[in-house]
Amino acid sequence: EDKVVQSPLSLVVHEGDTVTLNCSYEVTNFRSLLWYKQEKKAPTFLFMLTSSGIEKKSGRLSSILDKKELSSILNITATQTGDSAIYLCVFHGSGNTGKLIFGQGTTLQVKP
Amino acid sequence: DAMVIQNPRYQVTQFGKPVTLSCSQTLNHNVMYWYQQKSSQAPKLLFHYYDKDFNNEADTPDNFQSRRPNTSFCFLDIRSPGLGDAAMYLCATSRGTSVSYEQYFGPGTRLTVT
Numbered sequence: 191e192d193k194v195v196q197s198p199l200s201l202v203v204h205e206g207d208t209v210t211l212n213c214s215y216e217v218t219n220f221r222s223l224l225w226y227k228q229e230k231k232a233p234t235f236l237f238m239l240t241s242s243g244i245e246k247k248s249g250r251l252s253s254i255l256d257k258k259e260l261s262s263i264l265n266i267t268a269t270q271t272g273d274s275a276i277y278l279c280v281f282h283g284s285g286n287t288g289k290l291i292f293g294q295g296t297t298l299q300v301k302p
Numbered sequence: 303d304a305m306v307i308q309n310p311r312y313q314v315t316q317f318g319k320p321v322t323l324s325c326s327q328t329l330n331h332n333v334m335y336w337y338q339q340k341s342s343q344a345p346k347l348l349f350h351y352y353d354k355d356f357n358n359e360a361d362t363p364d365n366f367q368s369r370r371p372n373t374s375f376c377f378l379d380i381r382s383p384g385l386g387d388a389a390m391y392l393c394a395t396s397r398g399t400s401v402s403y404e405q406y407f408g409p410g411t412r413l414t415v416t
Contacts, residue, residue, distance in 0.1 A: 222401040232306075232392055232407035233345070240401070278344065287357055288333055288399030292344035 192217045194293035196279050202299045203269055211264040211296045213279030223255055225264050226278040228295070233278055236264075269300045305329050306408035308393050314414045315383050323378040323411045325393030331406075333399055334376040336368060337392040339410075345392055351376060352399060380413075388415045 193216045203209055215223070222240045226233035237246040242257035250269075255262045266273055276295040283289035307326045315321040325334065333352050337345040349358045351370040365387070367379040380387055390410045396403040 231409045232394075234407070235404050238401075238404070282401045283347075286399050287350065288335070288396055288401075288403065288405070289347050289350070289359070290337075290345075290405065292346070294344050 192281065192283060192291050194279055194281055194291055196277075196293040196296050198296060199294065200297040200299070202301065204301050205270055207269050207300075208265065208267045209269060209298065211266075211277050211279075211298070212261065213263070213293055214259075214261045215279075215281060215293075216260065217281050217284075217291075219284045220257065221282045223262050224280040224282075224290070225253055225262075226280055226292075228276040228278055229274075236277075266298075269298075271300050271302055274298055274300045306393060306395055306406050308391075308408040308411050310411060311409060312412050312414070314416060315380075316416055317385065318382050321380050321383055321413070323380075323391050323393075323413070325376045325378070325408055326374050327395045327406075328374070329395055329397075329406065330373060331395035331397050332373075333396045333403075334370060335394040335396075335405065336376070336378050337394065339390040339392060341389070348378070350399075383413070383415045385415050388413055 197212045224238045225236040237253045239255035245254045250267045253264045278295045279293040281291045309324045335350040336348045339345040348362045370376045392410045393408040394405040396405045
């Protein structure tokens, strides 16, 4: 069964800190890894990674996929209170249904 | 501009009383998904429609049904809600089911069962 494990489950930092969120996976047929941010509403898309070693960046956020280690990290530099959210590591399931398999999420709290 | 709209945002129903949740989209996407997210858990796919083709997940209870009368609208029907069905229900859409297509999520409907 496909499995996604995120760590840590929760994290509290202060504004300006840099954080690294981890995701490890066991997926039968890897096709892509996605990161979503969920505040008190629906998840919003951050990145999609399909190739190993490729770094995706958007402002202060960046993510790298390591297919050899079956893992990915999400980095946030110079954190702000607006970064407080649940960060979800997500995979496309086997088959061609578009089904997303979500990790349990890392809850990030950024204090002023 | 809202692209995936869910109504209502909050729904309270009684144990055993049928309830319908609504999702509409302005993206003209082919695929519409329904996810269930219980408290402190990750979202879990219930089923999806590719155009008019319904695709049920193997572990989705029979209590959950869906209808898609046209491209824009998709409904989630819970025939006899139990206390364990209290959750956030998320609707998502995408142009296709290929990994290259992003899924756009609605704001969710939080269902309470009393």
